[in-house]
Amino acid sequence: MKPKDDKKLASIERATYALVQESGLMPLTLAAIARAAGIATSTLYIYYPSKEALLDALYERAKSATFERLTRGAGTELAPKLRIRQIWLNMLNNRLDHPAEMVFQEQYVSSRFMSESNRELGKRFVREFDEVLEAGRRDHILKAVALPFLGACILGSVRETARLVAAGILPDDESTRTTGFQLCWDALKA
Amino acid sequence: MKPKDDKKLASIERATYALVQESGLMPLTLAAIARAAGIATSTLYIYYPSKEALLDALYERAKSATFERLTRGAGTELAPKLRIRQIWLNMLNNRLDHPAEMVFQEQYVSSRFMSESNRELGKRFVREFDEVLEAGRRDHILKAVALPFLGACILGSVRETARLVAAGILPDDESTRTTGFQLCWDALKA
Amino acid sequence: MKPKDDKKLASIERATYALVQESGLMPLTLAAIARAAGIATSTLYIYYPSKEALLDALYERAKSATFERLTRGAGTELAPKLRIRQIWLNMLNNRLDHPAEMVFQEQYVSSRFMSESNRELGKRFVREFDEVLEAGRRDHILKAVALPFLGACILGSVRETARLVAAGILPDDESTRTTGFQLCWDALKA
Amino acid sequence: MKPKDDKKLASIERATYALVQESGLMPLTLAAIARAAGIATSTLYIYYPSKEALLDALYERAKSATFERLTRGAGTELAPKLRIRQIWLNMLNNRLDHPAEMVFQEQYVSSRFMSESNRELGKRFVREFDEVLEAGRRDHILKAVALPFLGACILGSVRETARLVAAGILPDDESTRTTGFQLCWDALKA
DNA sequence: CATGAATGAGATTTCATTCAT
DNA sequence: AATGAATGAAATCTCATTCAT
Known part of the structure; x- marks a missing residue:
């Protein structure tokens, strides 16, 4: 097959x-x-052998593609702030460029306990993400708070900004990105 | 009878x-x-006359109850920062105290075009919320950026913080609330 | 009960x-x-103890009432032609005055094998009717054909005439009755 | 496939x-x-997409088939009386050959307002039928009464004769047809 | 490979009937 | 006696899956 x-x-x-x-x-x-x-x-x-298998497969593919898009161009050669900014932009663009894929992922996660490999993939991104934050915190660039607080700020900021852009409330341009990230950064920075 | x-x-x-x-x-x-x-x-x-009607009715009830909880104890008598803090806490507690209701709401919205009254209710909260932000911005307490940016920060911050608490990654205590709001406030403040 | x-x-x-x-x-x-x-x-x-019982009871009542209406004023004191004419008119008026009751009866008979008493009642009318026809045939006033042919003519004539009147195609007046019966009588008479 | x-x-x-x-x-x-x-x-x-659609479709088919059977072999080349006799026979045979179909039709009409095409079809037959009667009346072969009276006679006669044959009260043979039509004709003829 | 037909399991909905007041 | 709520059985309808071509 x-x-x-x-x-x-x-x-x-x-x-x-x-x-x-x-x-x-x-x-x-x-x-x-x-x-x-x-x-x-x-x-x-x-x-696909079944509806469940189909959805599972699509979910895995979506997750992989998302992962690839989020980490693109955000290597260790960049300074912490720039790296975080790049990830922030990647996350935003990902949401704006692939809204259907995102909706599918979010709807699907909550209706399925994830397969082992999916969980693994999710963790892999979180780990990489956390390393960036950890580094920034160690260098006293980011606030000295538990990592999850920092991650939460970024995710929350991206998600809501994307929602507003998608809804047409904010324009899909450079200024939105600049301002959006500025607020986020003020929350994070030491 | x-x-x-x-x-x-x-x-x-x-x-x-x-x-x-x-x-x-x-x-x-x-x-x-x-x-x-x-x-x-x-x-x-x-x-209820049908499955659809049942879900619609529950959704309306959930939305109303949520609205009531979010605005509780955040009247105009409070200073802007305190008012925003109160709303932030209300939002967080709402998510933590009624997780099932929240999940239901979020799952359901995306699967139904909202009824007129729901849309109205949603708008009503946003309006009240925006007034608070508007006031803070006018007094140079909040950043001079478009209101949606400010709202997005708060929503995003609450949502992600709640997720982490619900997942057991952050403790459900005062310190989480203090730190969480601190980061959010740094993003907002002028 | x-x-x-x-x-x-x-x-x-x-x-x-x-x-x-x-x-x-x-x-x-x-x-x-x-x-x-x-x-x-x-x-x-x-x-009524059940839906079936309710319908059965209504059917019996309708049948009785119908029987009474059909035989009214058509006693043996009348000459055969007048008696038949009276029955013809009774049948027509019955259909026009109680259409719902008639429809109910016709719909219901075909969906239920009749109860014994109903069958009995039906037979009773047919018997009385047949006696009238039998008498007319014996006196060479009606055609020398099997009784059912004669009965069929009358029933058919009434039913269709009533249908046309109810549909507004023929007027509900004396002339319709005169002409309608005239045709019927031409079919019957020796 | x-x-x-x-x-x-x-x-x-x-x-x-x-x-x-x-x-x-x-x-x-x-x-x-x-x-x-x-x-x-x-x-x-x-x-069929629903029960209603199924019954509707069957009804339309039954009506069409009936129409075809009723007009068969009764073209204008026949003399009026023969044409009417042919239609009378067609109607009778139709009822005797397809009793289930007929019962279905009669039961169903009263439970549904007819679709437009059905109404049309019904009218088409009535029109053709009326033309035959009209012609006979013009030639002083049929009584000089409103057409519906003539139609009613034929329909009524057929319906009741068929009922009696189906019930076994009259035999399904040539003599029944001859006598049945004879009575009907006496009602119609000038 | 690809498809439309066919199906059984199950979901929604209806309804005669019973229950509790 | 009268009622609205409650229900189980059954009816309509849906849909993931299989079959036959």
């Missing part, structure tokens, strides 16, 4: 994300996915 | 919140709700 | 006939009957 | 007619139809 057609896989993926973003997981049916993907329902079973 | 039982309504409410918190909306069935509430499935139809 | 309130009985009767005339037996529910009769559903059980 | 099975459609049709003839519309369930048709209940939903 090795999938052959990558175009079909991609359209299944896109269809599912879009449907979940539109109306959530509650009314998500295989028939709807297949229809939106332009294939027959039974064809889904050539690519 | 037996009166429509308020205890039953409450247990339906509780059962639904709990089930959604446990596994989300996807596998939520009327049978499960009825079972958890200790009544027959058909009895649900005495209280 | 002796019914007390005749007004309630009557309103149950009326409600049921009306509902059946409006949309047939298929969607007829006790709740609908009770609502239309202005009482509670459970109150129906004070008057 | 399996084609939608015409045999299945036919057996659904047959099963429904038979069940309705047996006990009417009141206790007609999809489960019973499916059982009688030898398929799963859910399979019905492949062919």
Whole structure:
């Protein structure tokens, strides 16, 4: 049961994300996915053995892609503030560029206890993230508080800023990014 | 003539919140709700004409209750910082005291276009909230940035802090509240 | 379980006939009957032990009332043609004056093998009717054909004439009755 | 790719007619139809989107088939009396050959306001029928009375004769047809 | 591979009937 | 007697999954 057609896989993926973003997981049916993907329902079973497997697989893919996007261009060669700023921007752009994928992930996590590998992946990002924060704290650039407080600030700031941009309340431009990060940084900095 | 039982309504409410918190909306069935509430499935139809109506009603109730809790004890008699602090605490406590209700709300919003009254209620809180921020900004206590940035900071901070407390990563005590709000305030203050 | 309130009985009767005339037996529910009769559903059980019993009882009453109306003023003192004419008119007026009751009867017979007493009552009318026809045939006033042919003519003529009057295609007046019966009589007469 | 099975459609049709003839519309369930048709209940939903749609579709089909049977072999090349006789026979045979279909139609009409196309079809037959009668009346072969009176005679005669044959009271033979039509003709003829 | 038909398990909904007041 | 609430059984309908082509 090795999938052959990558175009079909991609359209299944896109269809599912879009449907979940539109109306959530509650009314998500295989028939709807297949229809939106332009294939027959039974064809889904050539690519995935069950609905659960399909959603799990999409979730893993989304998580991996997200992880890759979040860490891009934020290597150790950058100064702490710049690194954090880069991650902040990555997180924001990720949310703005892939809203359906994000909604899918958030809806799905709360409805499934994560598979082991997913949990692992999540932890891996948190670990890398924490290392950055840890370094900044050690150098007295960031506040001397428990790491989770710092992480929470960043996540919260990104999430809400993204929500406002997506809702059209804030413009999707440089100034929003500058101001948004400025506030966040004031919360973090020592 | 037996009166429509308020205890039953409450247990339906509780059962639904709990089930959604446990596994989300996807596998939520009327049978499960009825079972958890200790009544027959058909009895649900005495209280609500359909599954959709039931969820809608619960959502409206949750939203109202939340609104009431958020604005409690944060009147205009307080100084801006204290008022904001009170709202911040209200928001945090609300999330920690009624996790199931919160999960239900968040899961449900994305799966339904909100009813007019809900939208109205949401706007009403935002308006009140914005007035507080507006006042603080006018007095040069808060940063001179667009209001949404300030609101976003508070919401984001509360949400993530609550998540960490609920997950057991941060303790549910005074120090968490003090530190959490401190970071938030540093982001906001002029 | 002796019914007390005749007004309630009557309103149950009326409600049921009306509902059946409006949309047939298929969607007829006790709740609908009770609502239309202005009482509670459970109150129906004070008057009838079950839905089936209720319908059976109404059917019997309708049949009796119909029987009484059909034979009224058509005694043996009349000449055969006048007697037949009277019965023809009775049948027509019965259909026009009690359409709901008629519809109920016709819908109901085909959905129930009749109870013994109902069958008996039906037969009683047919017997009396046949006697009239038999007499006319013996006197060479009616055609010398099997009685059912004669009965069929009368019934068919009445039923279709009534339908046309009810539909507004023919006027509900003396001329319709005269012409309608004239055709029928031409079919019957020797 | 399996084609939608015409045999299945036919057996659904047959099963429904038979069940309705047996006990009417009141206790007609999809489960019973499916059982009688030898398929799963859910399979019905492949062919019709709802119970109502199923019954509507069957009704339309029955009506069309009936129309076709009634007008067969009664073209304008026949003399008026023969044409009317042919239609009379068609009507009778139709009732005797397809009793279940007829019962279904009659039960169903009263429980549904007819769809536009059905109403149209009904009118089409009436129009054709009326033309025949009109012609006969113009030639002084039929009585000089309003057309509906003539139509009513024929319909009534057929309906009641068929009922008696179906009930075994009259034999299903040539003599019944001859006598039955004779009476009817005497009613119509000038 | 791909598909539309078919299905069984289960979800929602209805409803005659019973219960408690 | 009368009622509204409650319910179990059953009806309608849905949907993930399998089958046959």
